[in-house]
Amino acid sequence: MQMTRNNTGIDPSRSTFATEGQGLSRRAFVTGAMGAAIGAGALGAPAIAQGNQDVVVLSWTSYITPQIVAIMREHGLNVRGVPAATDADMFTKLKAGGASAYDIVWGNCGWAPTYHKAGLIEPFDPKSISGSDQIWSEFIEHSGLPYVLEDKKILLLPNSWDSYGLIWNTDKYQPTDPISWNALWDENVPKGKVMMRDSPEDFLAISGLALGVSRDEIYAMTGDRLMQAARHLADLKPFQIAAGEEMFIDALRSGKAWLGQCSNLAMSARLNRMQGREQTKAVIPAEGSLGWVDGPMLVSGARNRDAALRYLEVWNSLELQEYLYETYGFPPCSRAATQNILEAGGDGAQLLKDRGADKPDAALKLLFVGPPDNPGEWARAYTEVVGG
Template identity: 25%
Template sequence: MGPPGLGGVALAGGLRPSFAQDKTLNYFTWSAWGDKQFVADAKENAGLDLKTTFYSSSDEMMAKLRGGGTRLYDMIVPVQNYVHLAAKAGLIEPMDPANLPNASLVFPEFQGTEDWSYEGKLYGVPFVWGANAIAFNRKETGDVTSMDPLFDPKYAGKIAMRDEPEDSLAVGAMRLGIEKPFQMGEAELQEVKKLLISQKPLVRSYWRDFADVRNMLASGEVVVAWTFLAVIAPLREAGIDAGWVWPKEGAVGWNEAVTPVKGTQNLALVEQYANHTLSAEFGEMMARTTRYAPASKAAVDKLEPEMVKDLGIDTSTISRLVFKQVPPDKARWNEIWNEVKAA
């Protein structure tokens, strides 16, 4: 994924201090999870002060941790496909399952998954899940059920795609009916490259910053985009008839959890916060604030049926998602994506 947000407080440089007494945690995360509502919630309901620094991609998260971030931060929120990489690289710390009693509230589909365990140790329990899929301006496109509008010349110059290899190459793979998008060999990568190069003249923007795609949809500059669910609420608040769909070809699934950074001196506090994010109260607040789906069934039970439907919270549909994986040859994926953009 990577959820978007509104802003935050940057952490000053220097080594990560220990704040065990005043319960301060240095939080390296997506901007959504460091937004003011979440900082206030941590203070009020968990007794913790969050000092936030943001990353905009999983690659940025990994690079900064490798570049000395393990001395600066106490916890991160990785996407599930980067947990094994981070654990193998010695960048994150395992947790004691006994300190996460709220894990029992989580949907069974997100309990004890291989993605969050490495060499028999637990590195997180998801508090949020969802899909990257299609947002559209219903007034301009009508109802959307497939990826067709992303490739339709009728919308030339009004289409936005994400500037991220794993998302956009997966879109191409699903469009072509490739069964395992994140396990593509060279021949399949070339097919996807050809498709996305043919799409390129139609694309207004390959976006990196969530605010950019949100603003383009809001202004009408773009009418259909591959993006995050969080664009929908602000667009509807602005009076735009914004639609959201997991297209019939598939959508890119993800889930995220709070994970301790290697060497944190505040492991107990990180576990305390991770457990808090699994609570019914946190999940309900998160859903109402961001419109992302809680992994906590207890949280979903607190939402109105209309909202549950609107958020697409139906674990029976998880089989329609292609959950993100790190490709076996990630460098080659990066090369292919750069070739698409340079074509």
């Protein structure tokens, strides 16, 4: 079985708030509108402005749209975007092309140590980036984050974040305190009433958390410990796998599923508004949860290094951060942007609260999605023990 993080595409021109706070799954976002005008300097960008600095950006398509390229051009940068579908795709492309081909590479922060170990990205002092003091300190100072080094230099400029969670239908089930991932294996839940979302490695990671494996050791699971997590996951069968958020919501609303692992906490609030009452709850369990922080990374030895640093500054600006939130709806790591959105009220502020993004310290309870130390062993464990 191929382990993948792909999902369906989205239209990057469509505001999240146009559809009742619908929000996006991370899997849908990272494949970003791959069918939307993928050409010229990756995306049909307007003509290069004379006198601007050039910068080559390897990224999900959603972050190199014509609108973003135009904003960068207004700030003196000619961005040439090179699209990639997944973190693994970007890592492979950067490893092949290196600093001669790219200046900035995007990624989920769980991948940052892999890039660093391979010598592909350069640590930098966040204080050297103008406006970095406007980022929540939770995303820039804690050494427990995979992209923050012991000397407080960082491997990635934190951009957006979100968390997965445990969700349940309150008409059918109530987990006991402290709420744990072990609720998925509760004997009071009928077989087949658990629904999972996203990918096999996510399911194995959650199984490991339920077994008490610490967050910093999950992706290092191997041998007997990995097989124990696989067997524990197999005990959950037959579990349902949601192909999308709508399928998950319909299953919870109808009682086809009683509980499961959702890809964002806002799903519960959205369903409850649809029902006009509290039919579901979603939380980050006591063991923590999966989640992500994404952001741009500085390619080691980048040919256009000065332009790359300027790119980081522009990306962190309120103008771009607020545009990104209006377009995609993912919580910003920017404290200034978050506060502006909350003060503005309306659907944008409500979605932030639904996702728990007004409390950024929740990010410190997350296991950031990244590659297992031994992806092949994980794939074999899932295929041979859990199966289809």
